[in-house]
Amino acid sequence: MAKKKKLIVANWKMSPANAALARVLFAKTKRVASRFENLLTVICPPFVYTSLFTHAGTSRFFLGAQDVHWSNSGRATGEVSPEMLHDLGVSYVIVGHSERRALGESDEVVSKKMNAVLKEGLKAILCVGERERDAEAHYFDFLRDQIRQSLSGVKPRFLSDLVVAYEPIWAIGKSSREAMTPRDVLESLLFVKKVLSDIYGQQAAEAVPLLYGGSAEESNTATLLKEGGADGLLVGHASLDAEGFIKMLKCANTVA
Numbered sequence: 001m002a003k004k005k006k007l008i009v010a011n012w013k014m015s016p017a018n019a020a021l022a023r024v025l026f027a028k029t030k031r032v033a034s035r036f037e038n039l040l041t042v043i044c045p046p047f048v049y050t051s052l053f054t055h056a057g058t059s060r061f062f063l064g065a066q067d068v069h070w071s072n073s074g075r076a077t078g079e080v081s082p083e084m085l086h087d088l089g090v091s092y093v094i095v096g097h098s099e100r101r102a103l104g105e106s107d108e109v110v111s112k113k114m115n116a117v118l119k120e121g122l123k124a125i126l127c128v129g130e131r132e133r134d135a136e137a138h139y140f141d142f143l144r145d146q147i148r149q150s151l152s153g154v155k156p157r158f159l160s161d162l163v164v165a166y167e168p169i170w171a172i173g174k175s176s177r178e179a180m181t182p183r184d185v186l187e188s189l190l191f192v193k194k195v196l197s198d199i200y201g202q203q204a205a206e207a208v209p210l211l212y213g214g215s216a217e218e219s220n221t222a223t224l225l226k227e228g229g230a231d232g233l234l235v236g237h238a239s240l241d242a243e244g245f246i247k248m249l250k251c252a253n254t255v256a
């Protein structure tokens with residue numbers, strides 16, 4: 001059986017500061033990423049830069065988006081529709097990132113976006129994760145509810161386009177030393193798999209790639225993928241330094 005490729009998603013958030021820098025970062029990353037045969041690499045730039053990279057994808061390198069609106073039409077000032085993204089050659093869309101949820105995005109809105117993205121024929125990267133951990137492990141209940149509600153209405157036939165990124169909020173935007181330990185990543189991802197399997201059945205759930213996100217850097221890439229059992233990584237700040245990110249990709253390609 002062919003080895004499953006690791007999925008590495010770069011979330012540039014609100015960076016870099018201008019289009020010229022974005023072009024350079026994109027070009028440098030793409031040139032190297034396209035060579036790695038064990039990886040699928042996705043770059044999610046801010047919306048304003050998306051059209052700079054229209055249809056830039058290859059079989060190993062894809063254009064993504066950080067958010068989306070849940071409808072293809074109607075009055076929605078400032079929003080971007082799934083259809084618009086599709087038209088520009090976007091393949092993956094991050095939905096429900098904790099930084100969007102912090103601005104008021106509810107599970108209900110996330111589920112509407114998930115359904116819209118999947119119906120558009122795009123791949124949806126659903127972000128979930130607890131704000132903090134408590135000694136009684138109530139965060140597992142939170143996680144279960146968040147996954148269930150975010151996937152509300154998502155039919156099993158769309159599962160082949162679903163990716164789930166587990167991103168504990170407390171581990172985001174720090175250094176690799178403060179990221180989750182691979183042991184805890186493994187435990188959490190097994191839990192996510194169990195929740196998916198309760199909803200969709202074991203066989204379908206097994207096929208959904210599960211990513212880890214939260215201070216993934218070059219130094220912890222190998223352990224997060226190997227011992228953490230992640231099918232890939234959602235990378236924020238470490239994806240903004242082309243040289244460092246390329247080292248991460250190289251490492252992931254070897255582990256995969």
Ligand code: PGA
Nearest residue numbers: 172173214215235236237
């Ligand atoms: P980080 O961000 O890698 O900077 O922690 C990850 C994310 O928020 O997706």
